Amino acid sequence: MAGTPLSRSEAKELTRRRLIRAGFAILDAEGEAGLTTGKVAKAAGIAQSSFYVHFKDRHELLRALGDQAGERLRATMREVRLKAHTAGDAERHRDAFRIPLEAICRHPELFRIGLRARHDPSSPLQDFAVQTVAAYRAHLAADLAAMGFPTGTEGDRRRLEMVADGINALTTTMALGHLEGRYPDLEEVVDVLVAFSKGSLRLLIPG
Amino acid sequence: MAGTPLSRSEAKELTRRRLIRAGFAILDAEGEAGLTTGKVAKAAGIAQSSFYVHFKDRHELLRALGDQAGERLRATMREVRLKAHTAGDAERHRDAFRIPLEAICRHPELFRIGLRARHDPSSPLQDFAVQTVAAYRAHLAADLAAMGFPTGTEGDRRRLEMVADGINALTTTMALGHLEGRYPDLEEVVDVLVAFSKGSLRLLIPG
DNA sequence: TTTTTCACCGATAGTACTATCGGTGAAACT
DNA sequence: AGTTTCACCGATAGTACTATCGGTGAAAAA
Numbered sequence: 225m226a227g228t229p230l231s232r233s234e235a236k237e238l239t240r241r242r243l244i245r246a247g248f249a250i251l252d253a254e255g256e257a258g259l260t261t262g263k264v265a266k267a268a269g270i271a272q273s274s275f276y277v278h279f280k281d282r283h284e285l286l287r288a289l290g291d292q293a294g295e296r297l298r299a300t301m302r303e304v305r306l307k308a309h310t311a312g313d314a315e316r317h318r319d320a321f322r323i324p325l326e327a328i329c330r331h332p333e334l335f336r337i338g339l340r341a342r343h344d345p346s347s348p349l350q351d352f353a354v355q356t357v358a359a360y361r362a363h364l365a366a367d368l369a370a371m372g373f374p375t376g377t378e379g380d381r382r383r384l385e386m387v388a389d390g391i392n393a394l395t396t397t398m399a400l401g402h403l404e405g406r407y408p409d410l411e412e413v414v415d416v417l418v419a420f421s422k423g424s425l426r427l428l429i430p431g
Numbered sequence: 432m433a434g435t436p437l438s439r440s441e442a443k444e445l446t447r448r449r450l451i452r453a454g455f456a457i458l459d460a461e462g463e464a465g466l467t468t469g470k471v472a473k474a475a476g477i478a479q480s481s482f483y484v485h486f487k488d489r490h491e492l493l494r495a496l497g498d499q500a501g502e503r504l505r506a507t508m509r510e511v512r513l514k515a516h517t518a519g520d521a522e523r524h525r526d527a528f529r530i531p532l533e534a535i536c537r538h539p540e541l542f543r544i545g546l547r548a549r550h551d552p553s554s555p556l557q558d559f560a561v562q563t564v565a566a567y568r569a570h571l572a573a574d575l576a577a578m579g580f581p582t583g584t585e586g587d588r589r590r591l592e593m594v595a596d597g598i599n600a601l602t603t604t605m606a607l608g609h610l611e612g613r614y615p616d617l618e619e620v621v622d623v624l625v626a627f628s629k630g631s632l633r634l635l636i637p638g
Numbered sequence: 639t640t641t642t643t644c645a646c647c648g649a650t651a652g653t654a655c656t657a658t659c660g661g662t663g664a665a666a667c668t
Numbered sequence: 669a670g671t672t673t674c675a676c677c678g679a680t681a682g683t684a685c686t687a688t689c690g691g692t693g694a695a696a697a698a
Contacts, residue, residue, distance in 0.1 A: 232665055232666070232675075235665095236674090239676095254552055254553055255553035257553040258552075260656085261655080261657085270677090271676065274676050275656095275657095276656095278675095281657075282656070282657095346463070346464040382614070383623070386614060386623045389608055390623065393603070393604035394600055394627075397599075398596070398597070416593045420601075420630050421630065423626050423629040426626060426629070427623065438695085439694090439696070468685080468687085479687095481647070482686095483688080488686080489687095
């Protein structure tokens with residue numbers, strides 16, 4: 225190992241990153257109840273009391289983890305979406321399903337944390353998780369609107385939201401099944417998602 | 432109030448029921464982290480220490496709540512399924528979606544507890560929740576098989592499971608949206624579920 | 639009536655955690 | 669060089685909870 229002459233601020237930043245990394249690992253393995261200042265600090269190689277050099281309190285670590293999870297997910301989505309642009313047009317439809325799937329599979333721990341927090345009223349991350357899902361649902365609905373599906377009446381828009389909500393839930397569920405090893409072939413998962421969505425989109429066609 | 436001359440065992444049973452009822456309320460409102468022996472006991476009107484007259488420890492209460500939740504859900508499903516038998520054949524398909532929806536809406540707190548536990552590794556209810564979902568998925572897949580969809584190859588069976596998994600997720604999501612007030616019309620929810628499933632079932636048809 | 643049982647109580651030991659405090663040594667200024 | 673800063677440490681006060689214990693009075697058994 226090259227002796228790394230870290231400046232003080234660099235060393236501090238490194239420790240903070242270690243705390244965040246340990247926080248994600250513990251959150252994923254043991255849930256929010258298992259995330260204590262002592263455990264994170266120990267996993268990051270510092271004393272429990274030194275935790276407070278980096279975070280005001282336990283709550284602030286959770287907020288930081290939530291923010292970072294959202295940021296990473298957005299970044300992964302963006303990155304993986306770039307590949308879609310290079311694909312042929314016939315593949316575009318399948319890509320619309322494969323991209324979120326890949327984003328989820330890239331960082332399953334973030335995904336699981338969000339899933340858990342969403343239904344946990346004792347979690348400080350609940351609002352964040354609910355908002356993230358709502359934003360994704362709205363994003364998907366907007367994409368469908370851009371594809372030409374009607375949005376004239378309030379009923380139209382609600383239908384669009386329901387379909388978006390459904391597609392989101394399906395993607396989530398299939399990704400979970402894939403991660404658990406039940407659906408090993410990602411292309412087959414895309415097949416199923418495409419089939420489900422074809423039925424729902426037919427509902428949106430006017431007349 | 433008629434002075435109720437309860438026998439000792441009747442009084443004990445009543446207290447136990449009060450503890451369970453309080454347990455459900457707290458679990459739904461504050462999550463598993465908020466469910467302490469002190470809070471349940473207080474809500475049931477007894478001292479914290481008296482909690483241990485009825486349960487060996489906190490864990491045993493959670494097990495009891497899990498068992499009872501499963502039992503109640505099964506009972507509700509059975510009850511609501513009886514209505515389907517009286518309906519005309521044209522309505523049978525829609526009933527297949529409406530029945531689980533109504534079962535969920537009848538006891539949303541049990542449903543939310545299960546949803547939360549499923550993704551929480553720190554929850555003693557996790558195994559129970561995961562098994563419940565797996566059982567429901569298998570049940571649905573068996574129903575589809577009975578409807579004549581192919582189950583010859585392992586691939587066929589996996590497809591069937593994926594579709595069942597998807598329908599389950601959609602039902603869950605739509606019920607949640609309905610409970611949150613986003614999809615107030617349950618018949619419209621059924622419309623959307625039918626549309627989604629039509630697409631997926633087309634995938635299962637051989638050829 | 640007398641005795642036993644037991645659901646409930648208050649008190650408390652034990653545990654696990656949060657957050658604060660004063661001290662320390664090396665890095666970063668002057 | 670001397671001085672200051674500060675990331676880290678161990679110790680600890682404070683909090684919230686779990687689970688146990690001996691005591692009490694009314695119901696149940698004798």
